[in-house]
Amino acid sequence: MEEVVVVGAGPTGLWLAAELRLQNVPVTVLEARKERNPHSKALTVHPRTVEILGMRGLAEDFVAAGRTVPTGHFGALDARLDFRNLDTPHPFTLVLPQARTEELLEAHARALGAEIRRGHRVTALAQEPDHAHVEVVGPAGSYALRARYVVGCDGTRSRVREEAGIGFPGTDTTLWGWLGDVLTDEPPAVAVSVFGPDGGVMAVPLPGGLTRFVGLAPEDRRPDWPGELTLEEMRAKTKRVLGTDFGMRDPRWLSRFGNATRQAADYRKDRVLLAGDAAHMHFPTGGVGLNVGFQDATNLGWKLAATVRGTAPAGLLDTYHTERHPVGARLLASTRAQTALMTAYSTEGQALRAFLSELVDDLPAFSHALAERLAALDVRYPPADPATAHPLTGTRAPDLAFADGTSLFALMRGGRHVLLDLSGGTDAEASSGDGRMPHLPQETHHHRTTLARPEGPWRAVRAALIRPDGHVAWASAVADTEVR
């Protein structure tokens, strides 16, 4: 019997496999494709994802493989969101083609001991009380596997979701976007983005001399498939909006994508769990899908590992749904809002875009809040006991710098809980206004130090328990008067 079978070796499945291996849980990944997909849907990696990579000691490798841009965009508004003031060691958008992201993630998962079987397609799944039964077609024929848990990371058309009978309610496609990776005679030196009454186009330089063109056009508001994209169509649409086609030629990849928007009704059904695009699909606005899937896997990995090992408190695995489903719902709302802005072709729509751009430029607090949302730095999981919980409970812990020269993210590389005693030698647990300290997981890393710069909401914190996914499980503070 397998402990965990992960279906799909996209970014979500690969990262989940690595997180499970970090906790010493055996994992088998079944991937239908024989080779990694050479085409890159995603280009954008956001700050919270880079932070999580940083917590595992991988941020430098990923950043070195891509290009950093100090801004992000919401709905392709003309005014860009400044990421430089975000409270993170990685205040930028990392431009990294998805194929490269997957290559790095796969190397990491394999190095940790994940078994990744390419060319193995899951065709059926059934649940028994103590295991799940998976039918697979592999290069040598059909076979069956039994697993204690199966995680569907198999994308928007998830077979796992379907076989488990998990609903995927939402809305159908009403409009289409187009994209092409091409060579150009006159490549743009920097990324270009124009969204006006005739449609929208972004042109982004890619590694290897290619340029990614991606756009929307008023005539593509239709529920039915518009047919295969051609270079000529892309050339005409680009010229209409940007006034030039940059001499585009030699397409390497032409594709279209729709705005069907759906979310799995349940992220867990008994022994089956869903993560990433299998759990949520949406129009790819704002560059978020891969990021949210990666963050789903980070939330699920340690919980599933503790459940498999038998060390999880009752109900821990169910908190994966209660914590991540609302994040997925917010993702869908955000991408719908951004789609409305990107397809606001009317005079009124263009006025709305201009108005919001003005607010982004004129109101730093508004722009900052939007940037934090897009970067997923504002995610807070509601505490079980809101009346007594410390206000930091459930929030993402920043990379706190300590007086002993260490920092929080460096303490989190092993994927264990971290218990911080920041009291400087006084009794951390005796402080007040903090709810009850939870039962400590077996393998908790204890660290006694003080903050290098006691400031912001952490200035009065005397002790805190940080979960392996970097969120605060529990915190305890001294009365504010004591730290003045």
Ligand SMILES: Cc1cc2nc3c(=O)[nH]c(=O)nc-3n(C[C@H](O)[C@H](O)[C@H](O)COP(=O)(O)OP(=O)(O)OC[C@H]3O[C@@H](n4cnc5c(N)ncnc54)[C@H](O)[C@@H]3O)c2cc1C
């Ligand atoms: C045009 C476009 C641009 C995008 N840009 C961005 C961006 O900039 N930033 C961002 O964050 N996101 C972006 N996204 C979204 C991002 O690409 C997806 O959210 C991401 O790929 C989801 O990862 P995943 O691992 O959940 O699913 P997938 O990447 O879809 O991986 C699923 C895997 O499961 C495998 N599989 C499927 N069925 C089976 C089966 N039955 N058995 C075995 N294996 C199976 C598939 O072969 C695949 O490898 C974009 C999407 C599009 C379309």
